Amino acid sequence: MVLMQVGCPLRCSFCATGKGGFARNLKGHEIVEQVLAIEESFKHRVTNVVFMGMGEPMLNLKAVLEAHQCLNKELKIGQRMMTISTVGVPNTISKLASHKLQSTLAVSLHAPNQRLRETIVPSAKAYPLEALMDDCKNYFLETGRRVSFEYTLLAGINDEKAHAEELAALLHACGGGYHVNLIPYNPVEGSEYKRPYRKAIQAFVDALESRKITVSVRQTRGLDANAACGQLRNEFQKNPLLESSPPSEPNQLLESSTPSESSLVPA
Numbered sequence: 243m244v245l246m247q248v249g250c251p252l253r254c255s256f257c258a259t260g261k262g263g264f265a266r267n268l269k270g271h272e273i274v275e276q277v278l279a280i281e282e283s284f285k286h287r288v289t290n291v292v293f294m295g296m297g298e299p300m301l302n303l304k305a306v307l308e309a310h311q312c313l314n315k316e317l318k319i320g321q322r323m324m325t326i327s328t329v330g331v332p333n334t335i336s337k338l339a340s341h342k343l344q345s346t347l348a349v350s351l352h353a354p355n356q357r358l359r360e361t362i363v364p365s366a367k368a369y370p371l372e373a374l375m376d377d378c379k380n381y382f383l384e385t386g387r388r389v390s391f392e393y394t395l396l397a398g399i400n401d402e403k404a405h406a407e408e409l410a411a412l413l414h415a416c417g418g419g420y421h422v423n424l425i426p427y428n429p430v431e432g433s434e435y436k437r438p439y440r441k442a443i444q445a446f447v448d449a450l451e452s453r454k455i456t457v458s459v460r461q462t463r464g465l466d467a468n469a470a471c472g473q474l475r476n477e478f479q480k481n482p483l484l485e486s487s488p489p490s491e492p493n494q495l496l497e498s499s500t501p502s503e504s505s506l507v508p509a
């Protein structure tokens with residue numbers, strides 16, 4: 243798992259990273275260096291990379307593509323062994339599709355309808371679910387690679403059987419054949435959200451599988467828990483990185499994704 247930004251400006255409501263604010267985009271070489279550092283520390287070749295954990299790759303797409311190319315060509319990590327994970331930023335999925343990468347695009351949905359999604363992912367206000375799903379469908383048509391969907395399960399918020407049924411209907415309407423990766427929420431300090439009970443998780447899985455949606459459940463306990471998208475926040479980030487409030491529109495975020503030095507406050 244590699245980071246693309248220091249912090250993240252999107253502020254998904256459950257996200258530890260988003261709560262810490264946003265400092266800057268990483269350069270392509272800084273993304274690659276994370277992989278080199280892991281290889282050096284563990285004396286082991288990295289064969290699998292996920293662009294996820296801290297930051298939104300679509301807000302730093304140029305650097306992500308540079309890093310992707312370097313990891314593929316220089317470090318010989320197969321394109322199919324890399325995943326780019328996004329919460330969805332308008333007009334960027336088609337841009338990514340035009341590069342025809344053979345990597346997986348994982349889209350974090352977290353809700354089966356627009357109303358609920360906006361409460362969990364505020365940036366979704368500028369990117370209606372219908373438009374996002376259309377972009378996912380077109381991504382498959384252009385690249386031949388099916389998008390996979392991430393869904394963080396939040397107890398009492400989006401984890402009911404009715405949500406699973408609605409999610410299955412949404413995916414079937416988008417062409418079907420999709421995979422859903424469920425991520426039971428890992429509580430972080432100061433969060434109002436709770437992790438669902440095992441029984442609720444299983445009921446959600448059953449409701450999807452009975453509607454012919456393939457599902458996996460990512461175990462997020464322990465160290466790994468802090469590395470899921472939105473669950474990564476370093477000690478230094480427990481103080482906000484930004485003084486100003488975040489931009490509200492994703493387009494605005496795209497334009498301002500490299501903030502000026504003056505927008506930073508000392509960590």
Ligand code: SF4
Pocket residue numbers: 250251252253254257258259260295296297298329471472473
């Ligand atoms: S969940 Fe991901 S996209 Fe959302 S604020 Fe956190 S790091 Fe950013």
